[in-house]
Amino acid sequence: MRLVSTFDKILHMSGQPTSDIEDVAEFYAAIDRASLTHKISVERPYVYTTMEVYDAANGIRGAGGLGVLAADTRRTAEALEIPFVMLTPYYQEERHQEMTNLVPKDTYTPRSPIESGYEKVGDIAVVVEGQKDAILEIYQKILGSTRFLTMSEPNFGALYVGDASEDHRLYQEVALGLGGYAALKMLELKPAVIQLNETAATFAAVARLDELCRNGMGLYEAIVYVRKHTLYTNHTLVQAAEPEYTYAQFEKYVFPNLVSPALKHFIAGLFRNGQLKLNNLTIEIAEAKNCVSRMHAKVIDVHDLSGERVEFKAITNGIDLDTWVMPEILEFYRSREILDKFDMPGANFRDVLGQVTAADLRSIKKLGRAKLNQELQNRKNQYGQVVQIPEDAMLFEFKRRFVEYKRPWMPFEDMGEIRSILFESNAHYIMSGMMPGNVGSGDKTYDRLQVMLKNIDNDPFLRERVHYITDYDESLSAAMSAGADISINVPEVGWEACGTSFMKDIGNLTLLISTSDGGVADVEPPEVFEVRGDNYNAEIASLYEQMRAASAAVKDDTQWVDRVTKQLATYLPMICGARMMRDYLRFLFKTDN
Numbered sequence: 196m197r198l199v200s201t202f203d204k205i206l207h208m209s210g211q212p213t214s215d216i217e218d219v220a221e222f223y224a225a226i227d228r229a230s231l232t233h234k235i236s237v238e239r240p241y242v243y244t245t246m247e248v249y250d251a252a253n254g255i256r257g258a259g260g261l262g263v264l265a266a267d268t269r270r271t272a273e274a275l276e277i278p279f280v281m282l283t284p285y286y287q288e289e290r291h292q293e294m295t296n297l298v299p300k301d302t303y304t305p306r307s308p309i310e311s312g313y314e315k316v317g318d319i320a321v322v323v324e325g326q327k328d329a330i331l332e333i334y335q336k337i338l339g340s341t342r343f344l345t346m347s348e349p350n351f352g353a354l355y356v357g358d359a360s361e362d363h364r365l366y367q368e369v370a371l372g373l374g375g376y377a378a379l380k381m382l383e384l385k386p387a388v389i390q391l392n393e394t395a396a397t398f399a400a401v402a403r404l405d406e407l408c409r410n411g412m413g414l415y416e417a418i419v420y421v422r423k424h425t426l427y428t429n430h431t432l433v434q435a436a437e438p439e440y441t442y443a444q445f446e447k448y449v450f451p452n453l454v455s456p457a458l459k460h461f462i463a464g465l466f467r468n469g470q471l472k473l474n475n476l477t478i479e480i481a482e483a484k485n486c487v488s489r490m491h492a493k494v495i496d497v498h499d500l501s502g503e504r505v506e507f508k509a510i511t512n513g514i515d516l517d518t519w520v521m522p523e524i525l526e527f528y529r530s531r532e533i534l535d536k537f538d539m540p541g542a543n544f545r546d547v548l549g550q551v552t553a554a555d556l557r558s559i560k561k562l563g564r565a566k567l568n569q570e571l572q573n574r575k576n577q578y579g580q581v582v583q584i585p586e587d588a589m590l591f592e593f594k595r596r597f598v599e600y601k602r603p604w605m606p607f608e609d610m611g612e613i614r615s616i617l618f619e620s621n622a623h624y625i626m627s628g629m630m631p632g633n634v635g636s637g638d639k640t641y642d643r644l645q646v647m648l649k650n651i652d653n654d655p656f657l658r659e660r661v662h663y664i665t666d667y668d669e670s671l672s673a674a675m676s677a678g679a680d681i682s683i684n685v686p687e688v689g690w691e692a693c694g695t696s697f698m699k700d701i702g703n704l705t706l707l708i709s710t711s712d713g714g715v716a717d718v719e720p721p722e723v724f725e726v727r728g729d730n731y732n733a734e735i736a737s738l739y740e741q742m743r744a745a746s747a748a749v750k751d752d753t754q755w756v757d758r759v760t761k762q763l764a765t766y767l768p769m770i771c772g773a774r775m776m777r778d779y780l781r782f783l784f785k786t787d788n
Contacts, residue, residue, distance in 0.1 A: 234784060235387045237340075240278040242379065243268060244399045245392035246371060247354055248283050251669055253336060253343060254311025256289045258354055258629065259596045261392060261430045263669070264487075264695060267515040271772035273339040274517070275537070280384060282375040282399065284367065285313070285334060285345035288353045292629060294577050294665045297648045299630050299641075308334040308347060319346065319377045321370055322451040331370055333378045344382070346374050359438040364395075365448050368438075368473075372398020373452045376406070388783050390426045391481060394437060394473035398449070400425045400480045401458070408455035418461075418480060426783060427481035429495060429507060431692045439472045465500065478505050483783060485510045487693040490716040494689050508782060511714050512693040513775030518669075520702040521566065521677040523559050533763075537773045544767065548760040553752035556704055556759065560680070561586070563703060567678025570671060577648055577663040582625075584678065589622035589749055591742070592679035592705075594672050597628040599640050600690035604647040605738060606683060607661075610654060612739045617660050620746040625679070627664040627671055672696070676703040681745045684709040685726055685738060697723075698770035701762045706748060706755075708741045710734070714769065722765035724758075 235241055248255045249262030250269075257263070265281065272279035288303040309315070313334035321329040331346040351370070357363050376399050379386065389399050400421055407417035442463070450459050465471055465479065478484065478499055485508045486492035492509035499505055516525060516538050528534040532541040533548065541547070567590075568583050576582050584590055595601045603626060606613050617624060634641045651657045664671060676682070682700040684707060691713030698714065700707050707723040709715045715723060724741040728734035748754040768774060 235278050237278050238383065239385050239387040240280045241272065242280045242282055242384075242386040242389045242399070243392070244282045244371065244375065244389060244396040246284065246368070246395045248281060248343075249669065253338075254306055254308065254313070255283065255285065255343075255345075256306075256668070258290075260693075260695060264430070264512050265392065267513070267518065267695070267772055268776070269338075269341050269343075270515040270518060271513070271776050273341045274515075275773065275776060276340045277776070279341040280379070280386075281341065281343045282371070282379070282396075283343065283345055284351060284354075284371055285311075285347040286354050287347055287349070287351065290353060290629075291666050294575075294579075294663070297577055297645065297652065299644075299665070303353065308332075308345060312336055313343065313345065317378070317381050319374045319381070321366070321374050323366065324447040324451050329366070329370070331374045331378075333374075333381065335382070344375065344378055346370055346378060360440060362444060362448070364438060365440055365444050368395045369398055369448050369452065372396060372400070373402045373449075375399055376402030380406070386424065388424050388426060390428060390779075391477060392428050393430055394427070394477045397427075397473050397477045397480070401449075401453070401462075401476075404480065405453045405455050405458050408458050414455070414457040414461060417458075421480055422482035425481040426483040426485065426779075427477045428510075429484070429486050429491070429497070429692070432491070432495065432690055437472060437474050439470050442466050442469050442471070445471065467500070475500055484508065485782065487512045488691075488714045488717055490689075490713060491692045510775065510778045510782060511717055511769055512695050512698075513770055513772040514695050514698045514702070515772045516702060516770075519673050519676065519699040521559070521563055521673075523562050524677075524703060527555070527559060533767070534771070538771050539773050540768050540771070545764045548764050551756060551760055553756050556756060557752075560704055563677035563679075564590070565678075567674045570674035570678075571664070574664050574666070574671065577652075577665070582662045582664070584623050584625070587621070589620045589681070589746055590679045591617075591622055591624045591681045591683060592675045593624075593626040593628070593683045594667065594675045595628045595684070595694070595696050597630045597640055597644060599643075600687045601628075602685050602687060603628065604643050605685050605735060606742070607647045607650060608735050609739070610650055610657070613661075614654060614656055616739065616742050616746070618656065619743075620750075622660070622746065624661045625664060625675060626662070627667040627675065629667050672699065676700050676705055679705050680749045681706045681708060681742070683738075683742075684715065685734070686710055686712045688712045695770075698766070701766050702770060704759050704763075706745050706758055707762060708738065708745055717769055718765050722761050 245265045247257035247262035248265045249257035250266035269281045285308045287306055289306045291302045293300050313336045316335050317333050319331045331348050334345045336343045404417050404421050453459055465475055486495055488511045489509040492507045497505045531547050533544045535541045571582050593603055597603050651661045676699040682705050684697045688710050694713040697707055709723045710726045711721050715721050724745045726734055726737045728737050748758050
């Protein structure tokens with residue numbers, strides 16, 4: 196059976212305005228892949244394989260940007276009616292963070308796939324040498340043209356438990372890839388393509404190789420086939436995402452689950468000094484490779500086993516606008532045809548943005564502040580108190596994972612300066628973001644966070660104006676984008692793969708202060724309040740200068756509308772999830788082979 200749907204009509208956006216497209220079957224025509232429905236169907240779906248998803252509404256709460264992006268990709272596929280399978284573990288523990296005496300503490304809440312609306316479809320055995328087989332329970336949830344296909348068992352553990360190269364992490368990755376591919380076969384699903392999100396998902400492609408060889412295909416022919424139907428997506432430059440395993444670990448967890456002697460021999464030949472980086476395995480079996488912004492593709496430095504630098508195509512991330520942009524703002528975009536029916540920019544969206552007035556936008560942002568305060572009623576700050584932001588106060592915000600390269604402490608390097616800026620602007624500052632799990636004194640990010648919080652606590656004015664909101668999640672993130680006036684995004688240049696938090700800010704009419712890194716740098720020069728400097732102290736000075744400039748713009752209707760609409764005109768074509776999906780489909784189905 197072939198699914199005839201909105202998806203059947205999306206692939207032709209190669210130049211003509213998308214507002215001329217009548218329904219989604221045209222999306223295919225629109226991206227020059229009208230024959231794509233012969234390749235993707237209910238039985239031959241697009242399979243997206245990832246260790247994490249951040250989708251609280253569907254009972255899965257990941258760790259950070261990769262998980263958020265995964266959830267947005269599935270939602271976009273559902274909106275476009277693309278046959279799509281999200282292959283991911285179901286972690287039966289959900290991580291939260293509390294704070295006592297300014298010290299963050301992890302807590303875990305049990306989760307059940309049945310209670311989250313999943314149905315059990317069977318069991319899959321994963322062989323572990325010298326131990327009893329691990330029995331994975333396979334669950335699915337069908338959402339329109341898409342489905343979650345998950346695996347779990349009582350001892351599966353939490354997301355990213357332990358060190359990246361430990362035994363249990365390898366077991367989880369084998370369960371995802373080899374177990375997940377077996378689950379696809381159980382449901383008689385044959386992937387049209389497999390997208391591997393980071394190298395941790397590699398074993399899904401390994402399982403496909405093993406199946407082809409087991410069915411009589413020669414190893415070389417099988418590798419050629421799998422390479423043409425596999426995409427490796429690198430989401431991060433952080434080294435922790437690139438595990439390395441020993442031959443003994445593969446003998447225990449991987450090889451017992453493979454049938455083909457030729458495949459085992461091939462994998463064994465990739466080890467160097469008894470070690471194998473999953474990156475080296477992945478680039479051997481995935482022909483299509485992409486990074487998630489132009490800057491990311493430019494700076495990534497990955498080499499194959501021969502020492503040759505591997506080229507990655509840039510496909511910049513996008514967001515699901517329905518999830519992250521306030522409904523009243525989306526209605527404004529759609530009613531003015533700033534967005535078309537696919538949530539792509541309308542044919543004349545820049546002209547329309549040029550006619551927007553302050554009155555159009557101020558009332559919407561006022562609603563955003565109310566929504567934020569409503570969200571904050573159920574939240575606690577670093578002192579365990581509920582915070583409400585006055586309607587007439589300006590609001591700066593920072594909402595990102597608290598890791599070193601994102602530099603959440605940068606605005607607080609000079610306490611006198613930040614105090615002066617907040618005082619002069621009648622401003623508050625909200626920050627939120629998950630710390631890495633199970634860290635304490637001696638961890639650089641943890642220690643810097645402690646210094647920042649204690650310095651704020653020692654200043655009576657800042658104690659009342661700076662709010663660290665604990666237990667960061669999707670709902671808080673969306674509310675902060677909608678309710679803030681100015682967002683801070685200051686990753687160390689060259690370290691941010693893409694980032695999507697800034698996209699939520701721009702979509703919600705929030706002015707952005709940012710370094711030119713990740714997706715922000717897709718535009719040169721970036722249409723934001725740019726933080727520059729050839730050293731850290733210079734960047735700090737630039738940040739304070741831009742905070743003052745942005746606050747002055749917020750106070751002036753003419754400046755404010757000009758900056759907000761220029762941000763939108765520049766970045767709206769990038770940030771919409773339909774554009775991201777279009778680019779992936781164009782890349783993956785560039786020939787009729």
